[in-house]
Amino acid sequence: MSIKNLTEEELEKRFHDRIEKGEIIEPKDWMPERYRKQLIRMMSQHAHSEVVGMLPEGNWITRAPSLRRKAVLLAKVQDEGGHGLYIYCGTETLGISREEMLDGFLTGKAKYSSIFNYPTLNWADMGAIGWLVDGAAIVNQTVLAKCSYGPYSRAMVRICKEENFHHKQGYEILATMMKGTDAQKQMAQDAINRFWWPSLMMFGPSDKDSPNSGDLLKWKVKLFSNDELRQRFIDRTVPQAENIGIKLPDPLLKWNEAKGHYDHGDINWEEFYNVINGRGPCNKQRMKQRRDAHINGEWVRDAVVAHEEKKKSEKVAA
Numbered sequence: 001m002s003i004k005n006l007t008e009e010e011l012e013k014r015f016h017d018r019i020e021k022g023e024i025i026e027p028k029d030w031m032p033e034r035y036r037k038q039l040i041r042m043m044s045q046h047a048h049s050e051v052v053g054m055l056p057e058g059n060w061i062t063r064a065p066s067l068r069r070k071a072v073l074l075a076k077v078q079d080e081g082g083h084g085l086y087i088y089c090g091t092e093t094l095g096i097s098r099e100e101m102l103d104g105f106l107t108g109k110a111k112y113s114s115i116f117n118y119p120t121l122n123w124a125d126m127g128a129i130g131w132l133v134d135g136a137a138i139v140n141q142t143v144l145a146k147c148s149y150g151p152y153s154r155a156m157v158r159i160c161k162e163e164n165f166h167h168k169q170g171y172e173i174l175a176t177m178m179k180g181t182d183a184q185k186q187m188a189q190d191a192i193n194r195f196w197w198p199s200l201m202m203f204g205p206s207d208k209d210s211p212n213s214g215d216l217l218k219w220k221v222k223l224f225s226n227d228e229l230r231q232r233f234i235d236r237t238v239p240q241a242e243n244i245g246i247k248l249p250d251p252l253l254k255w256n257e258a259k260g261h262y263d264h265g266d267i268n269w270e271e272f273y274n275v276i277n278g279r280g281p282c283n284k285q286r287m288k289q290r291r292d293a294h295i296n297g298e299w300v301r302d303a304v305v306a307h308e309e310k311k312k313s314e315k316v317a318a
């Protein structure tokens with residue numbers, strides 16, 4: 001039966017049945033307005049995060065300790081920009097323009113990941129970001145690669161391949177430093193002391209304080225809750241830390257045989273909400289850099305549009 005004749009209620013039920021059956025929703029399919037809005041919110045903020053994530057690492061490209069490290073970091077930062085563009089394109093399939101998304105970001109209405117509001121003080125931080133931040137992203141994004149919205153899940157498949165390279169290069173930086181001088185070991189340990197808890201915050205507030213998870217889990221955009229993915233990241237990361245002799249800064253971290261997980265200390269949620277509400281160590285700096293880049297890049301956007309229009313008019317004239 002053509003969906004034209006279905007009532008709103010029948011459409012909702014049909015959509016819900018499709019989700020329950022594990023079907024993938026494509027841009028041209030009927031979807032509840034709230035599903036579309038939730039995806040726009042989540043995907044656009046994911047894209048903003050990827051682009052802002054270039055800033056803390058970009059800061060160290062000219063300071064990399066060797067040509068090899070510089071080349072690897074350059075490739076990683078370039079990947080992150082590509083991830084942002086990829087996810088912006090995926091979000092545009094939901095009927096929002098790039099300008100609207102960027103406007104939401106540049107006016108501060110939209111969020112980006114809290115983790116990028118912490119400073120990168122030395123080279124070991126590049127290792128901490130690759131190992132912990134990209135490690136957390138892998139846990140999150142490998143699950144999103146199975147989510148119900150086609151363009152998002154497919155974008156994640158491609159992005160996760162590159163995240164694995166990001167994760168490995170970060171871990172290798174720290175493993176190398178942990179075999180180095182005492183000063184290098186201390187630098188690596190200090191970086192993990194600063195990035196461990198903010199990395200756990202990447203998974204969002206605890207489930208009881210997550211206003212969006214209900215919708216997202218119901219529609220299989222999220223397949224696990226914030227706390228479940230956070231726990232998966234902790235369980236995966238603790239043995240990796242032990243392998244290279246890094247101590248994670250949580251005295252309550254302890255394997256719980258009965259649960260099959262690591263017990264861990266409490267997250268500082270006051271810090272989390274301060275950072276996501278603009279009061280983190282680098283929020284102002286990151287937003288200024290992004291706004292300046294947008295203003296200074298206007299001529300590039302104008303040139304691309306002019307070039308496209310010239311090509312179109314030449315085609316018409318031919």
Ligand code: 3HC
Nearest residue numbers: 046049111112113114137201202203204210211212213276
């Ligand atoms: N940073 C900033 N804001 C956060 C946040 C964080 N770490 N965690 C949650 N929030 C915000 C949410 O956006 C929401 O605010 P909003 O309604 O105004 O958007 C509010 O806090 C409540 O959180 P919820 O749990 O209800 O929100 P979600 O259900 O959307 O869950 C999320 C938050 C887990 C981040 C989820 O949106 C998600 O999985 N997003 C996709 C992945 C993503 O965005 N990752 C960001 C990192 S990008 C990255 O890692 C790049 C890599 O290459 C390094």
